Amino acid sequence: MRWLHGMFDSVRGLFEEKGKLARMKPVFEATENFFFGPATRTDGAPHVRDPLDVKRFMATVIVALAPCVLASLYFFGLRVLAMILVSYAVGGAVEVIFAVVRKEEINEGFLVTGLIFPLVLPPALPLWMVGVGIAFGVLVGKELFGGTGRNLFNPALVGRCFLAIGYPAAMAANWIKPGGGLLGRLTEYAHAGTVDAVSSATPLVFAKQGEFAGLSDLFFGNVSGSVGETSALALLAGGAFLLYTRVANWRTVVAILASFTVLGALLRAAAPDTFGPVGWHLLAGSLLFGAFFMATDPVSGPVTNPAKWAFGILVGGVTLLIRNLTGYVEGVMFAILLGNIAAPILDEVVVRYRVRRMQHEG
């Protein structure tokens, strides 16, 4: 790998303070540090550090998303790849522009946002909408707040919310029937014009009309829906990995699923006509995706453990209520955004309690 080292060394001068491309230094640094672990040494105690860095932290999320990406390729075809590429390209461009203007490092956060975003969109959504959505999400959801670590809302959800409000028709249609058989749609590029592929609605839409998709179809993902949300199996596998690595906090996930289940069971018992079966609702829609991959975003969610429980209960409960009592068929997005709004205040309550206890202890 000496030649690669040499290549970086030979162009390094261009990006130094007086070099021709000094403005692009963040790009050079990011590329170099992508290939080679940084040379930085500790300066003072502690003199040794844990091997975990933000790159690895984010890479772990991407690994956890892998089952779900593979499942979506199988069910919805190669167009998913195109959506991911567009999302990465546009989201990455926004991130790079801001890094260059701010003269800060390029942050790895967009690697996760850029992958999560296409996974929560309808699979036949026009590619330009994917680009517009991610640009809005990264720009307004993250960069305007000061970049990764300072955002109030989950950027991917901000982007999706923007599309849902700006292009409601496109976001409510553009579903694709899942592929089947050995290869599924792995060899196809199914889009809105593909005759046999277009589907009119998702299981949650049908459920409003009293038609429930089979549980095994929901579990394996053999239903129409947003790109990455259909296969409960893939989501559980990735989610379990995420919880095992402790990148996502189990409290949030458990609280969401528990509050959803408990509230759902109670309301189902009280009004069986209005509320669908809980087990079915757990697997349908984007509840699992939201619980494992979006609500657990450490930046936009609460940090203290008691607040995580409260946040999860709020998100789970609100999702259930939106799904069953409002005109919307799915409520995960709004529930998590609402949770993001509540997160700082939940944390503040916990912090105040702790401060009081601390003062009491002396």
Next chain:
Amino acid sequence: MRFHGGCNIRLAGRPSDLVDVLPEPEVLRLPLQSCRFDFKEICVKEGEEVHPGQALAKDLDHFAVPLLAPRAGTVRLEEAEGHITLVDIHKEPEEPYRPEEPLEHAPRDMDSVGKKRYKLLALGAWQFFRDAYSGRLPNPFGVPSAVIVSTLALEPFLARGDVQIRKRLASFTRGLEHLQSLLEYQPIYLVLPDIGSGFAQRVRDTIRGYAWAQLVGIPLRYGLDHSAAIARGLGLKRNGEGPVWALDAAGALAVDRALTLSLPSTVRIVSLGGPAAEKPRHLKAMPGYPLSDMVETRKAESSTRIIAGGVFTGSEVPESQLGLDAECAGLTLLREHEERELLSFMRPGFDRASYSRCFLSAVRGAFIENLTTALRGERRACVSCGYCEEVCPARIMPYLIHKHLYQEGYEEAERIGVDRCLRCGLCSYVCPSKIELRGQFIDAQELLEQERPAEEVAS
């Protein structure tokens, strides 16, 4: 006692139980500074012949703690800057303590307890005492509310209590008795590991008869052995009836030596460990012992960082420091980071020991990774992963304090307990964003200390 946080890292080069005696030095270079003290007041003249135990210099800001000559020799003041050099070193029998009259820097008309305490100060035993919360030197003539004697030093690597007192258990317990004689009714807490090691059992058996000594067992997790964490766990208030004194095994031995034998404590047991140490072990050494003789010959590799203290809290020994300082309890040697690994963040990481479980190593048992001074990542904004709160033995929220300090919200940071930080360094160690939390908190503590009204400090 309830415990929170704490974390052990496995660092290669754990000093063995062996205690090596270093050869007699030809020259001693005693640094005039150590981590707490600044011996500004020089008490000897150029060319003066000193006897062992004679005060070479004093720190007038800290109750005139003396820097004692470990051996007889001739003073050279100009030979090395910031050091007192002793040449023509020879071993002379140490002369028993004779108090000079009148006693300098001490309250008038002292009772016998006061005189004993003065003796501790003059014989170099007092510098082993610290305020459990602030870590500073307590007033030798003050009245503590409790005393904590800890046999644990869990930071990798410091001289371990069990190694120090294994062969001197009788002296250790006698030291505790002396300590008790300095107090009225205040309790002495003796901190032991909460495991059934043979050593702990022996100490328990020996101490059983003493009603005034209470045994405290704590888990063997670094961070929990900090005196402030123990004091807080015992419910001893920071601003209670008096300061809480803390001392380690070496301190109890020094008390015994001073009050039983009336001899100064100059030679101490120092650990020499770390991944770059060729033969990690304990050494009997004295302040001023040339570092080059202690370390260079044992250094495994050329580019090595020498740390006075452990890897979490120690400080790099500056080039200009030539001899062992008066407070050093251990030297840790680390290889400087040099190699850059290709696609390092993508590697499975079977060989990387991490607090998180983001590496394949999570599936294997504990092992020792060869650590260097690498930062192992790039500095980023906090992603609120919460690891720092999990490991914090002080039960504070480092990420939150960091966020306030980032906006210069010092008052907010104080409100949520930045002054409770133990400076253990665990938060900085686990932080994936590589934020220098420990350094920021120390700066904030010092700033808040300066701003505190003078009368509060006096009380």
